[in-house]
Amino acid sequence: MARDRPLFSLFLVLNFMVTAFSTLKFSRDDFPPDFIFGSGTSAYQVEGAAFQDGRTPSIWDTFTHAGNVHGDTGDIACDEYHKYKEDVKLMVDTGLDAYRFSISWSRIIPDGRGPVNPKGLAYYNNLINELINHGIQPHVTLFHIDLPQVLEDEYGGWVSRRIVRDFTEYADVCFGEFGDRVLYWTTVNEGNVIALGGYDSGIIPPQRCSPPFGLNLCTKGNSSTEPYIVGHHILLAHASVVRLYKKKYQAKQQGFVGINVFAYWLVPLTNMTEDIVATEIAQRFFLGWFVDALVFGDYPDIVKKRAGTRIPAFTKQESKQVKGSFDFIGINHYNTLSIKNNPEKLKMDHRDFNADVGVDTIFMQGDSLPQQLPPRAWALQAVLEYFKQFYGNPPIYIHENGQQTPHNASLDDLGRVKYLQEYIGSVLDAVRNGSNARGYFTWSFLDVLELLDGFRSSYGLYYVDLDDPDLKRYPKLSAYWYSGFLKGRNITPDGAIDSKKNKIALSSDQYIQ
Numbered sequence: 001m002a003r004d005r006p007l008f009s010l011f012l013v014l015n016f017m018v019t020a021f022s023t024l025k026f027s028r029d030d031f032p033p034d035f036i037f038g039s040g041t042s043a044y045q046v047e048g049a050a051f052q053d054g055r056t057p058s059i060w061d062t063f064t065h066a067g068n069v070h071g072d073t074g075d076i077a078c079d080e081y082h083k084y085k086e087d088v089k090l091m092v093d094t095g096l097d098a099y100r101f102s103i104s105w106s107r108i109i110p111d112g113r114g115p116v117n118p119k120g121l122a123y124y125n126n127l128i129n130e131l132i133n134h135g136i137q138p139h140v141t142l143f144h145i146d147l148p149q150v151l152e153d154e155y156g157g158w159v160s161r162r163i164v165r166d167f168t169e170y171a172d173v174c175f176g177e178f179g180d181r182v183l184y185w186t187t188v189n190e191g192n193v194i195a196l197g198g199y200d201s202g203i204i205p206p207q208r209c210s211p212p213f214g215l216n217l218c219t220k221g222n223s224s225t226e227p228y229i230v231g232h233h234i235l236l237a238h239a240s241v242v243r244l245y246k247k248k249y250q251a252k253q254q255g256f257v258g259i260n261v262f263a264y265w266l267v268p269l270t271n272m273t274e275d276i277v278a279t280e281i282a283q284r285f286f287l288g289w290f291v292d293a294l295v296f297g298d299y300p301d302i303v304k305k306r307a308g309t310r311i312p313a314f315t316k317q318e319s320k321q322v323k324g325s326f327d328f329i330g331i332n333h334y335n336t337l338s339i340k341n342n343p344e345k346l347k348m349d350h351r352d353f354n355a356d357v358g359v360d361t362i363f364m365q366g367d368s369l370p371q372q373l374p375p376r377a378w379a380l381q382a383v384l385e386y387f388k389q390f391y392g393n394p395p396i397y398i399h400e401n402g403q404q405t406p407h408n409a410s411l412d413d414l415g416r417v418k419y420l421q422e423y424i425g426s427v428l429d430a431v432r433n434g435s436n437a438r439g440y441f442t443w444s445f446l447d448v449l450e451l452l453d454g455f456r457s458s459y460g461l462y463y464v465d466l467d468d469p470d471l472k473r474y475p476k477l478s479a480y481w482y483s484g485f486l487k488g489r490n491i492t493p494d495g496a497i498d499s500k501k502n503k504i505a506l507s508s509d510q511y512i513q
């Protein structure tokens with residue numbers, strides 16, 4: 001079994017980083033013909049209409065309404081709920097193959113389980129039809145943080161195993177109603193971040209954590225145990241939904257189902273062996289926790305050893321169900337962390353996940369605002385290479401990758417143009433070296449409500465004027481660049497100049513200098 005391979009494999013993975021080159025001159029014809037390019041959003045971040053047509057609050061509404069993101073909320077967001085036709089037109093103008101969005105569970109099933117809301121179904125049917133009629137593939141995520149608040153209140157949401165049944169029933173509704181047109185389904189977005197952010201540090205909904213871990217904001221939770229319990233339930237719920245899809249829908253609908261994980265790239269802070277080994281261990285925790293379970297049917301040995309009884313064990317039957325329960329794996333990649341071994345953390349009496357990893361993590365420069373620094377595109381290539389070498393090269397969709405800038409930054413977002421160019425080039429390098437990557441979605445299509453930063457910072461190809469009651473969208477330079485790339489123009493190292501030329505090609509009346 002390839003699980004917990006000898007640590008020296010790390011050297012294989014790390015060696016090429018130094019020599020990795022970034023392809024800068026390429027066109028989309030250099031990618032395999034069926035490689036798809038798109039862009040994404042998620043329900044709560046873009047839809048608005050939060051209290052309209054029967055939708056009930058999710059834990060994300062609760063989080064924003066408690067003032068956690070500078071008072072910003074998704075009550076209106078980008079109002080895609082009412083402006084989806086306009087947005088699909090922008091997608092067509094841009095030349096996207098695919099749009100990645102998520103379904104709001106509490107819009108479809110306002111009580112979390114039971115009766116289905118016809119107005120909720122109607123909205124997604126309209127959006128899906130609009131996309132299909134314009135030749136854009138819908139790639140749909142079932143769960144993007146926004147658990148119906150009613151299930152959180154009733155039994156603690158993901159902390160309870162009861163979530164498996166309710167999530168499966170919700171998925172059943174979505175497959176049954178939309179699966180004749182939606183061929184790409186992702187069960188859960190960033191399961192590892194949900195478990196850590198929501199239940200260890202408590203910085204994201206539902207804000208559970210316990211002292212001395214996490215923020216002092218939490219009123220309940222247990223940072224030592226809940227991240228592992230929640231991770232376990234996410235994997236079981238995912239596997240249950242995949243089993244349902246394969247049994248009841250896949251033969252007829254001919255679609256694909258997968259899950260999404262957040263993937264850091266990690267590099268040792270120094271060349272000392274202890275940091276190199278610690279880096280490999282950290283990747284067993286951050287990524288292997290979920291991906292080992294999905295690929296091999298169990299958690300990494302080092303994770304089980306350090307978490308002890310705090311991590312639930314898979315029964316034989318569960319292990320069988322989780323193992324191989326995907327047609328693809330989606331990855332969200334933004335950051336690279338430097339890893340320094342810190343054995344002191346393992347000596348703590350009570351540990352959380354982060355203490356179990358036994359390292360200090362340092363965000364590499366350039367991963368937080370301002371991001372005018374050069375992107376580290378090779379890190380995405382390295383992540384893809386890691387999936388290839390460690391996990392037998394499963395089909396991968398890069399579901400999120402993008403650059404954060406202040407919301408009010410210039411529409412001439414040359415930095416984002418360079419970012420896209422380098423990261424897409426790095427995906428091309430990985431594909432050329434045998435990676436099974438099948439598609440790339442840049443985050444985000446519009447300037448959406450960001451999880452931690454509200455509307456202060458943005459990743460969008462399209463700026464949304466929040467002061468305009470009509471929330472008008474304006475293409476940034478990056479939208480022109482991406483469009484030029486998607487429409488087959490050669491992309492040179494001077495991407496900006498190409499983008500400017502390409503302005504003529506987009507319906508440029510909306511462009512403001």
Ligand SMILES: *[C@@H]1O[C@H](CO)[C@@H](O)[C@H](O)[C@H]1NC(C)=O
Pocket residue numbers: 210211221222223224225
């Ligand atoms: C967390 O759960 C563990 C195991 O049940 C327990 O030993 C520990 O005291 C709990 N911690 C808190 C803060 O409740």
Ligand SMILES: *[C@@H]1O[C@H](CO)[C@@H](O)[C@H](O)[C@H]1NC(C)=O
Pocket residue numbers: 018268269270271
């Ligand atoms: C580690 O060694 C490599 C090769 O000698 C070198 O290029 C790199 O800069 C070193 N990294 C650190 C963090 O010292």
Ligand SMILES: *[C@@H]1O[C@H](CO)[C@@H](O)[C@H](O)[C@H]1NC(C)=O
Pocket residue numbers: 406408409
């Ligand atoms: C953008 O917003 C920040 C914070 O509100 C402000 O300090 C800055 O001056 C603004 N920049 C521009 C270009 O308007």
Ligand SMILES: *[C@@H]1O[C@H](CO)[C@@H](O)[C@H](O)[C@H]1NC(C)=O
Pocket residue numbers: 012016020385389433434
């Ligand atoms: C390309 O793939 C080979 C075989 O998996 C691997 O040994 C090599 O390190 C990869 N090169 C890069 C630059 O990733």
